[in-house]
Amino acid sequence: MGESGNISSLSTSICEDGYSLDSGIQESDSVPEVRTANGWNGTTVEAKDPYALMRDCNANSRLTAQHYLWRELLGFLIHSDIDTRAADLRVADVATGNGIWLQDFARGKPPSTELHGFDISLDQVGPKAWLPANIHMHVWNIFDDVPDEFIGFFDIVHVRLITVVVKNNDPRPILANLRKLLRPGGYLQWDEVDTIGCAIKTVPGVSAHNLDELFSQLRGHDTWKYELTQIMDENGYTGSTLYTYEYGLGMARFWSDVYMSTWKEFADNALKTPEASRKLERNAMVETMNGASIMVPKLVWVTKKIDTAGESVL
Ligand SMILES: C[S@@+](CC[C@H](N)C(=O)[O-])C[C@H]1O[C@@H](n2cnc3c(N)ncnc32)[C@H](O)[C@@H]1O
Numbered sequence: 505m506g507e508s509g510n511i512s513s514l515s516t517s518i519c520e521d522g523y524s525l526d527s528g529i530q531e532s533d534s535v536p537e538v539r540t541a542n543g544w545n546g547t548t549v550e551a552k553d554p555y556a557l558m559r560d561c562n563a564n565s566r567l568t569a570q571h572y573l574w575r576e577l578l579g580f581l582i583h584s585d586i587d588t589r590a591a592d593l594r595v596a597d598v599a600t601g602n603g604i605w606l607q608d609f610a611r612g613k614p615p616s617t618e619l620h621g622f623d624i625s626l627d628q629v630g631p632k633a634w635l636p637a638n639i640h641m642h643v644w645n646i647f648d649d650v651p652d653e654f655i656g657f658f659d660i661v662h663v664r665l666i667t668v669v670v671k672n673n674d675p676r677p678i679l680a681n682l683r684k685l686l687r688p689g690g691y692l693q694w695d696e697v698d699t700i701g702c703a704i705k706t707v708p709g710v711s712a713h714n715l716d717e718l719f720s721q722l723r724g725h726d727t728w729k730y731e732l733t734q735i736m737d738e739n740g741y742t743g744s745t746l747y748t749y750e751y752g753l754g755m756a757r758f759w760s761d762v763y764m765s766t767w768k769e770f771a772d773n774a775l776k777t778p779e780a781s782r783k784l785e786r787n788a789m790v791e792t793m794n795g796a797s798i799m800v801p802k803l804v805w806v807t808k809k810i811d812t813a814g815e816s817v818l
Pocket of ligand 1: 567571598599600601602604605622623624625644645646647663664665666669
């Protein structure tokens with residue numbers, strides 16, 4: 505039997521749901537097509553993908569590892585300021601990535617809970633048929649008009665790690681669209697990294713100038729993060745609160761590895777100078793192994809859409 509025959513029979517044998525994969529298997533010397541979101545992972549509202557990072561298995565593994573590190577550090581998916589007990593809760597995760605936050609949140613919730621993920625690409629999400637029935641994925645750009653069916657729809661909107669999405673140091677257009685998704689009195693939780701308040705730490709005597717140089721390329725000038733609480737309160741939200749979380753040195757290597765991977769993805773995909781970057785990356789990795797780490801505090805804002813009697817949901 506030829507190589508593709510082996511692949512084909514293996515694929516058929518691991519099929520769990522009675523469908524044969526034979527017809528979908530490509531010949532081993534052909535390049536399989538990437539299937540688009542339409543009819544595959546979700547609905548498409550707008551499909552353009554100028555994203556600076558990658559969407560392959562390494563990128564996905566990074567998101568997955570990162571998610572569990574976040575959860576371990578915060579100790580929650582949704583902050584206790586937000587009531588999640590309603591059986592018919594409607595939750596959106598915008599810029600959902602591989603959807604891991606949403607899938608984690610879905611666990612233990614009744615099927616009546618409605619969960620929607622939005623992203624410019626669903627290439628990182630598992631097949632729709634394998635998602636819990638109450639999770640729905642949509643291709644949507646956060647800067648585009650909010651689809652009519654989702655205006656004022658959600659009790660909770662969650663967004664995490666969209667620093668690179670914020671344009672011109674101004675989160676207002678994003679806040680305005682997230683607000684449109686919320687019902688009056690609905691909550692927004694926005695989780696970010698503190699790209700200014702981050703630091704390099706080393707054990708005594710270890711140099712970290714390569715790690716520092718590498719990381720300075722990721723370090724931002726995102727001053728909007730220091731004003732976001734006030735910006736929220738001035739733009740249709742109320743009671744906005746910022747919570748800060750910092751990991752200890754015992755967790756530093758785990759986080760640093762994630763940030764090294766982020767940088768590698770960024771260098772390969774966006775800097776377009778991977779050769780020049782590789783030496784820096786190798787040296788930074790040696791410094792990491794010797795006892796140097798990137799320390800990045802985490803920021804979580806909790807805020808509420810103003811609930812004025814008689815006000816329009818917009
Ligand atoms: C760093 S990932 C974070 C993924 C996820 N929120 C998490 O924390 O695991 C950023 C995500 O933002 C998405 N994204 C980038 N630009 C976007 C836009 N204009 N509208 C919606 N999503 C966008 C990317 O496709 C990517 O999945």
